[in-house]
Amino acid sequence: MDIEIKNLKKYFGTKMILDIEELKFKKNIITGIIGPNGAGKSTLINILAGLDKEYQGSITYNKEKFNDSMYLDITLVFQKPYLLNRKVYEDVAYPLKIRKLKKSVVKEKTNEILKELGIYHLRDQKSTQLSGGEAQKVSLARAVIIEPELILLDEPTSSIDEDSISTLERVLKEYNKEYNTTIIIITHDIEQAYRLCDEIIFLKNGRVEDKDGLF
């Protein structure tokens, strides 16, 4: 999914949070967004996910403006995973169920993704019983199960263990290659950005300070 931003301005009250003249996210690649706290990274990713529509400027997705049907193709993994109050299997299967897929397809796909992320053994556990790393894997499984065109991630690995980080990175790379999924990830870990991303954007004070130059 190609994303083009033009003259994006976002204010909280009178405080300017984002001021981006022009920015393009190329499709089928992994783009990292780095920058200090308060740079506007999370605000930008919320806007891209269609969760915040109060901004000035224009954003197009494959040349189209955001519309509600795009929620079906765009997903966002939050820094602090919010898991649904049900068993892991039910949580991961939820996006498929609301898309009214056949039961057999839901079962097959859910089991497949749970195995891929190494959390099949947790399928009957309640989400409240999981560790941080396990919860984030469930959150990622739930996001990628719909094979979205665009995956947005807001510091998904900031508070999880090394093993979980490498699993998440592996799955993201696989999805990017296998399904040509466009991925945009906010990270504080510059090493991770180098490991994972094809492009890196440096955001500071709501402005794009550098693009690609970091490589």
Added chain:
Amino acid sequence: MDYILQGLKEGILLLFKLDKELYRIIFLSVAVSSTATALSSFLAIPIGVYLGIKRFRLKGLFSRILYTFMSIPSVVVGLLVAISLSRRGPLGSLQLLYTPTAMIIAQTILVFPLALGLVYNLSKNRGKEIEKIGLTLGARRFDVIILIVRELKIYLFINVITVFSRAISEVGAVMIVGGNIKGHTRVITTSIAMFNSMGSYSRAIALGLVLLLISFLINSIIYSYNKED
């Protein structure tokens, strides 16, 4: 002091004797208040969840008005319903005044703002996060409301119980629209008021104990759910 103790003793005895009139009163109270709670919650839950997550102009003003109506005096509601249902009123032809149906209508109107306010407040504080998750997983507006209701079901249940406790303990509305007719519209609260004025303290105390017991059960349910959460 003696007559209070005597009343208490007789009251407990009446309950154990399974006094017919007493149990008819208790049954009607629970039936009227349960129906009113069910009706108001059935309407308030989807509307409250929707309004809680929806951004609209004058939301602040709406909140203040709603919170004001949450504590509307029961006699005011009773009076308005009685006027509407009286023979010369706009709904007089239905001939509902002094019937249990009129009591259910009055209590439903009385507790609806409370039910709506509690759900609205819950959804305003907790629903946004769930809405975000729902949207990022591809949920449509209707799916989001269902998701919020499912995720907050324990809190919503506690709200429903709170609404029921308001309904069963009010006296003004049911007294005005029901008329406290023996064997027909007499409920716990109106009976306590009547038995007290008649000096029949044992019956008043017996019913008071039942109300306390109901209140204890309600609080036990709320406590156990809070603990579970």
